[in-house]
Amino acid sequence: MLRDFFSYYRPFMGLFWLDFGCAVLSGLLELAFPVAITGFIDHLLPQGDWSLTIAAAVGLLALYAVNAGLLTVVIYWGHKLGINIETEMRARAFDHLTRLSWRWYDRARTGKLVARVTRDLEEIGEVAHHGPEDAFIAIMTFVGAFALMFWINPQLAVIVALIVPAMLALVVFYGGRMTRTWQAIYARVGDFNVRLEEALGGVRVVQAFGNESHETHLFAGDNARYRQAKLDAYRVMAASSALHYMGLRLVQVIVMVVGAGFVLSGDLTTGGFVGFLLLVGVFYRPLEKIAAVIETYPRGIAGFRRYQELLATDPEIADAPDAIDAPALRGDISFRDVGFAYDPDRPILRGIDLEIRAGETVAFVGHSGAGKTTLLALLPRFYEATQGQITVDGLPLSQMRLNSLRRQIGLVSQDVFLFGGTLRENIAYGRLGASDEEIRQAAAQAQLSSLIATLPDGLETVVGERGVMLSGGQKQRVAIARAFLKNPPILILDEATSALDSQTEREIQTALDALAVGRTTLVIAHRLGTIRNADRIVVMQDGQIAEIGSHAQLLARKGIYAALAA
Numbered sequence: 109m110l111r112d113f114f115s116y117y118r119p120f121m122g123l124f125w126l127d128f129g130c131a132v133l134s135g136l137l138e139l140a141f142p143v144a145i146t147g148f149i150d151h152l153l154p155q156g157d158w159s160l161t162i163a164a165a166v167g168l169l170a171l172y173a174v175n176a177g178l179l180t181v182v183i184y185w186g187h188k189l190g191i192n193i194e195t196e197m198r199a200r201a202f203d204h205l206t207r208l209s210w211r212w213y214d215r216a217r218t219g220k221l222v223a224r225v226t227r228d229l230e231e232i233g234e235v236a237h238h239g240p241e242d243a244f245i246a247i248m249t250f251v252g253a254f255a256l257m258f259w260i261n262p263q264l265a266v267i268v269a270l271i272v273p274a275m276l277a278l279v280v281f282y283g284g285r286m287t288r289t290w291q292a293i294y295a296r297v298g299d300f301n302v303r304l305e306e307a308l309g310g311v312r313v314v315q316a317f318g319n320e321s322h323e324t325h326l327f328a329g330d331n332a333r334y335r336q337a338k339l340d341a342y343r344v345m346a347a348s349s350a351l352h353y354m355g356l357r358l359v360q361v362i363v364m365v366v367g368a369g370f371v372l373s374g375d376l377t378t379g380g381f382v383g384f385l386l387l388v389g390v391f392y393r394p395l396e397k398i399a400a401v402i403e404t405y406p407r408g409i410a411g412f413r414r415y416q417e418l419l420a421t422d423p424e425i426a427d428a429p430d431a432i433d434a435p436a437l438r439g440d441i442s443f444r445d446v447g448f449a450y451d452p453d454r455p456i457l458r459g460i461d462l463e464i465r466a467g468e469t470v471a472f473v474g475h476s477g478a479g480k481t482t483l484l485a486l487l488p489r490f491y492e493a494t495q496g497q498i499t500v501d502g503l504p505l506s507q508m509r510l511n512s513l514r515r516q517i518g519l520v521s522q523d524v525f526l527f528g529g530t531l532r533e534n535i536a537y538g539r540l541g542a543s544d545e546e547i548r549q550a551a552a553q554a555q556l557s558s559l560i561a562t563l564p565d566g567l568e569t570v571v572g573e574r575g576v577m578l579s580g581g582q583k584q585r586v587a588i589a590r591a592f593l594k595n596p597p598i599l600i601l602d603e604a605t606s607a608l609d610s611q612t613e614r615e616i617q618t619a620l621d622a623l624a625v626g627r628t629t630l631v632i633a634h635r636l637g638t639i640r641n642a643d644r645i646v647v648m649q650d651g652q653i654a655e656i657g658s659h660a661q662l663l664a665r666k667g668i669y670a671a672l673a674a
């Protein structure tokens with residue numbers, strides 16, 4: 109895990125060494141100050157020379173100023189190092205997330221993912237900055253302070269050292285407990301975000317059912333669990349801080365008493381006594397520091413583990429090493445003995461054999477749950493067929509780079525997802541970088557012109573989160589406009605189940621008919637009226653193809669289709 113963690117420093121080694129170097133210098137100065145005070149008391153004071161005293165004071169002040177400069181560098185550029193690493197990790201996490209499969213997202217909770225990309229990584233940034241620097245300086249000051257104490261008075265130094273194992277044991281014990289409590293807090297934050305995301309995202313449903321109090325009650329549960337997790341952490345923090353504080357004070361008092369004896373017997377100078385007491389503080393600071401960072405490290409480590417887990421998630425559907433960019437496709441599609449299951453115990457599609465010629469319009473009908481949507485989701489490889497093979501223009505899907513395949517398949521689904529921007533941005537999503545003229549033309553082809561003309565802001569109208577400010581029929585037409593812009597040779601239309609008024613339906617049908625021209629079009633039809641003109645109709649039942657033929661042929665057959673059409 110550590111090697112992986114340190115690999116993130118590589119692009120920022122300049123910053124790292126700057127931060128590290130300044131931190132080390134500052135650590136050395138911290139060691140020098142008690143020695144300077146000793147010298148001041150033992151050698152300067154007895155001379156009674158004011159000019160020398162003032163010169164020493166100015167010198168000391170200059171050293172403090174240098175240290176202040178060093179600390180400025182450590183705080184700003186050190187944190188810059190941390191945020192750089194955090195930014196890099198966040199970018200990788202987001203990029204990885206955008207590539208994970210539909211199957212993975214079927215089970216994911218968006219709220220938890222948001223927590224991973226925001227909070228987890230924030231904590232990692234802190235550790236990335238403080239981690240190595242703190243560890244090194246802790247050891248340096250620890251050893252340095254001990255050597256200086258030993259030099260001033262070996263017996264006293266040994267007394268101080270005796271308590272070290274007990275303090276280290278405390279650090280290790282509380283470090284482990286802190287890690288566990290932070291893991292629990294992270295889990296609660298995830299729950300929190302899931303609840304927020306679902307309750308607020310679905311607030312219209314909540315209100316429609318009058319279930320506000322129910323949601324508030326559920327939220328109160330999450331809120332209380334989060335509070336409890338935080339309280340557990342604070343309890344560990346409080347105990348650990350108090351014990352460390354007491355440990356340090358105990359040693360200081362012992363040193364004071366024993367040291368006073370040495371001073372009285374003439375074995376220790378007053379300056380040495382004061383310097384020694386100051387060094388005890390410096391000696392234990394690394395331990396105190398570690399005690400303080402046992403609060404931040406575990407958070408960072410817990411966050412980094414979750415980050416690693418996320419990056420290790422297999423995208424499942426990715427480009428094969430020898431995959432090629434799909435050439436411009438004509439759109440001959442072939443399913444050969446295709447089978448599929450979301451869950452191995454429950455096959456959804458079985459033995460699908462189907463040849464579709466380029467330019468053909470094929471409609472898929474059948475009862476709800478028959479597997480129509482699933483079958484067509486295999487074509488852009490949103491899910492991978494678990495059996496058989498699908499080819500386009502004779503090329504197996506797995507041999508084409510995903511992007512080059514998906515670029516050539518247009519999709520107009522039942523529930524259109526719009527982003528919270530403007531109408532223009534949403535249409536342009538069909539082909540990023542499309543010109544204004546192309547966007548307007550696509551809007552016209554999708555029968556959106558009259559709507560746009562009535563909107564005060566026209567194409568610049570903000571559509572609201574998920575397009576809530578547009579009607580269902582309007583959203584569908586935005587999806588159609590996207591498909592026009594994309595201009596793919598293959599088209600998948602999942603007809604909306606919700607009934608539209610006849611005028612809107614006519615407009616959408618006109619747009620869809622225009623869109624289908626010259627493309628291989630696969631339509632999932634819920635209303636039989638719209639598919640009479642399809643070249644062929646595929647009737648699906650229980651994940652299998654039950655009938656294939658034209659409208660007239662299927663009617664004459666007096667099978668399932670005839671029954672559906674009746």
Ligand SMILES: Nc1ncnc2c1ncn2[C@@H]1O[C@H](COP(=O)(O)OP(=O)(O)OP(=O)(O)O)[C@@H](O)[C@H]1O
Pocket residue numbers: 214450451456474475476477478479480481482483
């Ligand atoms: N993401 C998924 N994970 C697990 N099972 C799923 C998933 N999507 C669909 N299913 C199941 O697969 C079966 C086929 O669903 P599918 O959506 O393909 O049917 P459909 O014929 O398109 O139905 P409809 O006409 O209602 O849209 C259903 O039993 C459904 O419960």
